[in-house]
Amino acid sequence: MSARLPASKRRMRWEQVPPQVKRAIEQLAGGRVVAAANCQGGFSPGLASRLTLTDRVRVFVKAIDADAWPDQAAAYRAEISVSAALPATVPAPRLLSSLDDGSWVVLVFECIDGAEPDLWCRPADAIRVAAALTELARTLTPSPIAAPSDHPRLGGWADLASDRDRLARLPARSRWAANHLSLLITLEAEGVEEAKGESLVHFDAYTHNMLLTADGVVFADWQHAQLGAPFIDLIVFAASAAIAGIDPEPIVTGYAPAATTEPRIIDEVLAAHAGFCLAGSLYRESPAFAPIIAAKAELGIAATAWLRRRLARHGT
Numbered sequence: 001m002s003a004r005l006p007a008s009k010r011r012m013r014w015e016q017v018p019p020q021v022k023r024a025i026e027q028l029a030g031g032r033v034v035a036a037a038n039c040q041g042g043f044s045p046g047l048a049s050r051l052t053l054t055d056r057v058r059v060f061v062k063a064i065d066a067d068a069w070p071d072q073a074a075a076y077r078a079e080i081s082v083s084a085a086l087p088a089t090v091p092a093p094r095l096l097s098s099l100d101d102g103s104w105v106v107l108v109f110e111c112i113d114g115a116e117p118d119l120w121c122r123p124a125d126a127i128r129v130a131a132a133l134t135e136l137a138r139t140l141t142p143s144p145i146a147a148p149s150d151h152p153r154l155g156g157w158a159d160l161a162s163d164r165d166r167l168a169r170l171p172a173r174s175r176w177a178a179n180h181l182s183l184l185i186t187l188e189a190e191g192v193e194e195a196k197g198e199s200l201v202h203f204d205a206y207t208h209n210m211l212l213t214a215d216g217v218v219f220a221d222w223q224h225a226q227l228g229a230p231f232i233d234l235i236v237f238a239a240s241a242a243i244a245g246i247d248p249e250p251i252v253t254g255y256a257p258a259a260t261t262e263p264r265i266i267d268e269v270l271a272a273h274a275g276f277c278l279a280g281s282l283y284r285e286s287p288a289f290a291p292i293i294a295a296k297a298e299l300g301i302a303a304t305a306w307l308r309r310r311l312a313r314h315g316t
Contacts, residue, residue, distance in 0.1 A: 011038075011039075011040075011042065011044065011045055011046070011047070011048065012045065012046055012047040012063070012064075012065075013036075013038045013047070013049075014033070014036035014038055014047065014049045014051070015036075016047075017047060017063065021063065021104050021106070024099055024101075024104070024106065025051075025061055025063065025106055025108070026053075028096075028097040028098070028099055028106060028108045029051065029053060029057075029059045029061065029096075029097070029108050030053065030057070031053030031054050031055055031057060032053060032054045033051045033052070033053060034052055034053065034054055035051070035052040036049045036050070036051050036052075037049060037050040037051075037052075042208055043291055043292040043295065044062075044064070044072055044075075045064070045068075045069055045072060045288065046062055046063055046064030046065075046069065046072060046076065047061065047062060047063040047064070048060075048061075048062050049061055050111055058111040059096065059108050059109065059110065059111050060093065060108075060109040060110070060111045060112070061106065061107065061108050061109070062076065062079075062106070062107045062109075063104060063105065063106040063107070064076050064104070064105050065103070065104060066100075066102065066103055066104060066105055067103055073105050075223040075224070076105040076107065076223065077100060077105055078223045078224075078225075079107060079221065079222055079223035080095070080098045080100065080105070080107055082145070082147065082222040082223065082225045083095040083107070083109075083222055084098070085144075085145040085146075086144075086145065086222065087144050087145075089139055089144075090136070090139060090140065090144075090219075091132070091136065091216060091217060091218050091219055092218060092219050092220065092222060093109040093110050093111075093112050093218060093220055094109065094110045095107060095108070095109055096108045096109060096110060109220075112211050112213065112218050112220075113213060114211030114212050114213040114218060115211065115212055116207050116208060116210060116211065116212070117129055117207045117210055117212055117217075118207075119207060119241055119243075119244035119246055120244045120245075123244070123245075123246055125207075125212065126237075126241045126244075126246050126251065128212065128216075128217060129207070129210060129217055129237060130234065130237065130238075130251045130254070130255045131255065132216055132217035132219075133205060133233050133234050133237060133255070134234070134255045134256055134257070136202070136219065136233070137199060137230040137231070137233065137234075137256075137257055138230075140199050140200040140201075140230070141197075141198065141199040141200075141230045142198040142199065143198060143199055143200035143227055144200065145200060147200055147225055147226055147227050148226055148227070149196065149226055149227035149228065150226070151192060151195055151196075151226060151228060152226075153203050153204075153224055153226075153273075153276050154188070154191065154192050154195055154269070154272040154273060154275075154276055155188045155189075155191075155192050155272045155275050155276055156188070156272075156275035156276045156277075156278070156279030156280055157177075157181060157184040157185045157188050157271070157275040157279055158185045158188065158189070158275075159279060160181075160275070160279040160282065161181055161185060163282075165282075165284070166279065166282035166283065169282050170278075170279075170282065173278055173281065173282065173297060173300065173301060174278060174300075174301060174304050174305075176304070176305075176308055177274075177278065177304050184271055184274075184275060187267060187268050187271035187272070187307075188268070188271045188272040188275045190268040191265075191267075191268035191269040191270070191271050191272035191273075192272050194229065194265045194268050194269055195228050195229050195232055195269050195272065196227075196228060196229065197227065197228045197229035197230060198227060199227065199228060199229065199230040200225055200226075200227065201225065201226055201227070201228040201229070201230070201232045201233055202219055202222060202224070202225055202233050203224040203225060203226050203228070203232065203233070203236070204221055204223070204224045204236075205219070205233040205234075205236045205237040205240075206236070206237070206240050207240070209221040229257075229261075229269070230257045231252075231257045231258040231261050231266070231269070232269060232273075234251060234252055234255060234257075234258040235252060235258060235266065235269055235270055235273060236273055237251065238251035238252050238258075238306075239270065239273060239274070239299065239302055239303040239306055240299055240302070242302040242303075242305070242306050243298055243299070243302045248306050252266055263310070263314065264314075266310070267307060267310055267311060267314070270303060270306065270307045270310070271307055273303055274300055274303035274304045274307055275300075276300075277296045277297075277299040277300030277303055278296070278297065278299075278300025278301065278303070278304055279300070280293075280296045280300070281293050281294075281296035281297035281300050
């Protein structure tokens, strides 16, 4: 998501972790923690910290209070399942150990030396990511692991149409979307169907879930992984790159598998992605989730604007 958007203000810091949970984390990590570098990015309220142990080994730890954040804890549990199953050929941090005692969910990963792509300052990072997503799709087709295929992160226009409160606020986000809602509903219905497939799709292919390293690009945070069409991650990433002023078209026309996909299908899946983001940004959430709502709005506006341009070129 945009580097200009604030991360969650409620993210837990290492010094705030209860003593008994700290002890459990140290046991999982295999040593006493002597230094903690808390991560500033992301939108989860849980801990995300690079920990240095007494033997100078570094690990990356995620942890969340499941009693306080049950919905988010479910995502952490899904990430344990996927991360533990990913083969070594996938460029992802290796899961070293995990804990789920019902009250806390903890994941301990290898620590990756790298930096998030900065599309604002280094537009060429988008080319590196697009190439890496192309290779990732090859590696994950067909999916090497079992995964769900219900696509909860696609679609939203149809639900929005039956919600008076959100519908009334849609023109403030996108007047074009408000005036073309019937078209968007039709497109997203087709897009959800076209998005079906046998590839493992990350479904959260934003820069805050990536690390550029000396060897390539590492993809983290697999909690939303689903079976689907191999071009979905490229569409999601291209739409987010537009926020930084990068033309998304070369990403979907220049890199397989999106480049070999019919333009009509790209439009339909893009409409479903835009619906998930923009319609999702219109829910009235608590202040704790204001950053992610703002991020969804920015992503949805960019995706909808890109879709509008594509449809205009096609004469739709």
